[in-house]
Amino acid sequence: MDKQADLFPPVSWTGVDDVVIVGGGLAGLFCALKLSPRPVTVIAAAPIGKGASSAWAQAGIAAAVSPGDTIEKHLADTIAAGAGTVDEKIARLMVSEASDRIHDLLQFGVPFDRDLEGRLQTSREAAHSEHRVVRVKGDMAGRAIMEALVTAVRNTPSIRLMEGYVAEELITEGRFVSGLIARPEGGRSHKRILFPARAVVMAAGGIGHLYEITTNPAEARGGGVGMAARAGAVIADPEFVQFHPTAINVGKDPAPLATEALRGEGCTLHNGEGHRFMLDIDPAGELAPRDIVARGIFAEVMAGRGAFLDCRKAVGAHFKDEFPTVYGYCIDAGIDPATEMIPVIPAAHYFMGGILTDAEGRSSLDGLWACGEVTSTGAHGANRLASNSLLEAVVFAARIAGDIGGMMPEARVNPWKDKSTLNPDVEVIDDDEAMKRLRKLMSAKVGVIRDGDGLREAITQIDAMERANQACRFANTLATAKLMAAAALTREESRGGHFRTDFPDEREAWQHRTFISLEDASQVTAEVTGREPVAATA
Known part of the structure; x- marks a missing residue:
């Protein structure tokens, strides 16, 4: 226990929870739904869906569902983008289960785009060899997925929501995780609540807010990784941080994102002198892997020339309809992307590192599973392939649900208090x-x-x-x-x-x-x- 724990001793909750999930983003909510009707408690610092990077994902989910695409092609692209350190068995498992998880999301009400014949409509992104990104209204996939899951979760009586609770510490008995301590009121309360549990699933998100410029929400400050590490868990690949090349450089925190799909549609990068600099760096130009594009843009910004995304020819007058989210960000900043170039800068976007997990989402500590960006499964290697992140989250969230069900087939939990949504408007404390x-x-x-x-x-x-x-x-x-x-x-x-x-x-x-x-x-x-x-x- 730390000094805070001595000042504010935990207050035990009545009874023991069967499964406690930390995090109200895609991975946590999907896992809770796949565990249904098993009793599950979801602990979230912000109202579910609102403090999650998942809701801001613009492009969509990668899955080999279009004619001519295959699991082998998706796997090959994932391995190539991962720069030599992808765990091929894990990556193969992930891409092989993509179609089933897309079906699950459709069942939960996600309105993925379809063509005139009713087939899923896909787009192509950087380092993909095929059109395989399933999306919603061009750039609204993350928001639409989260809205559908939040609705499903709120309508599922086996899921108890504890919103406005900030998880602070895992409780261990030797190498076994037996619960956690959380602080109510968005972390403001002097009271700390103990949640004993038979199984803990960490789905607390990434680390983007550790950086000054990030596309991630304030909740993404590495708390889940640090909590697990302080309890003794092995962490994998923490040096690998993906910086999204094209955050919109208008001084906002978090930085709004200009989706990868824009470059997939043919938008180009230029410096302040009008030079298309990416062609000097990589033969793939704007469709080179993200790390290469990010460094190219960073160099132009540091040299004082700036970097700009030109969408005028490739998208032009259709921008508002095809990419409404990015269009709204630009208009709010006084930029008309149909007629003006968009200033861009690299921003901390995705963490390839995290809690080491196996194919079933198990960590190195008994009783602790993890899924989503808080983990390092090995599927991404040193550099995540675009739109594989949401896929990884749902694939391993589902596998965790199956693993917990197999290990603990009988749910055992004392009667709950009423379903709780304490102070659902609470926000995480501003940076000190x-x-x-x-x-x-x-x-x-x-x-x-x-x-x-x-x-x-x-x-x-x-x-x-x-x-x-x-x-x-x-x-x-x-x-x-x-x-x-x-x-x-x-x-x-x-x-x-x-x-x-x-x-x-x-x-x-x-x-x-x-x-x-x-x-x-x-x-x-x-x-x-x-x-x-x-x-x-x-």
Whole structure:
């Protein structure tokens, strides 16, 4: 227990929950629905669907459902984008189950686009060899999927919603996770609530808010990864962060996104001098893998020339109808994308790293499963293929539901209190000064472009922040930042979403995944700082 726990001791909930799911995004809600009619408690910091990156996903879900496409082609594209570190067995499993999960989503009411003959309509995105991204109204897939799932969850009596509860700490007995502690009122309450559980599913999202420029909501600050790491879970590939190349550069936090599908439709990138610079970098130009496009844009921005997405010819007057979400973002910023170029900048978008899980979503701790962006299944490797993220979330959420049902066929739970939606309008507390410093540090030293000196400086400053910190929730965030910086320093090469100017090439010796514990990261920190490591676990 940390100092916060001593100040605010947990209050036990009446009875033991059968399954507790942390997170109200796509992975958590889909898992809860697939577990139905088994009793499930969903703990979410914000109202379900509102604090989740899933709701902002514009393009859709990748699945080999169009004529001429195959599972083998989808697998090959996934492996190619993953830059040599994809777990092929896991990736094959994921793409093989894509069609079934699309069917599930249709059953839950997701209105995927169809052509005139009633077949699912698909689009093509960067690094895909076929049109295979199933979408909704061009760029509204994430929102439509989440709206359908939220409605389904609220209509499912076996799911108890605890909205406005921020999970802070996993409770362990040896290597077995036996529950968690959460703080009500969006983390503002002095009361901490204990949720004993037979099974805990972590679906708490990613790490984008660790960076100054991100497309992720404020809730995505690495809490789930850090919580699991502090409980002793193995973390995989935390150095690999995908920066979306084309966030709209208008000073908003989170940064609105100009979907990948625009470049798939033929939109081009130019600097402030009008030069189409991506053709100088990669023969695929704007359809090169995201890490390459992100670095190309970043270089133009850092050189002072800026970067702009030109949609005037490829989309033009049809922009409002074909990409209404992006159109709305642009109009709000005073830009007409049908007649003006859109200023863009790379933004932290997706985390390939996370809690190490197997094919059934099991972590290295008994009693703890995980799904969605909080995990590292190995399906993405070093650089996620566009629109595989929502697919991974639903595939492994469903597999977890099946695994829990197989391991614990009889649901055992005491009678619940009434279904709770405590303070559904609550929001996560705004960034304090320490969080602002951390975001600035991560962007400068553990961002799009890295080097050894910068990473050592990041590790040193994170260590100092850990020693000064007394808050449990921020301890989780700092733990994740430390894991990311330590793994990035250790990997002396450039691969996928990890690029170092002092080791700019891939190295065969590093063509493998990273597996790291918080104790390992603390040892790296001690070697950098020359100080005894702080406690690695809660």
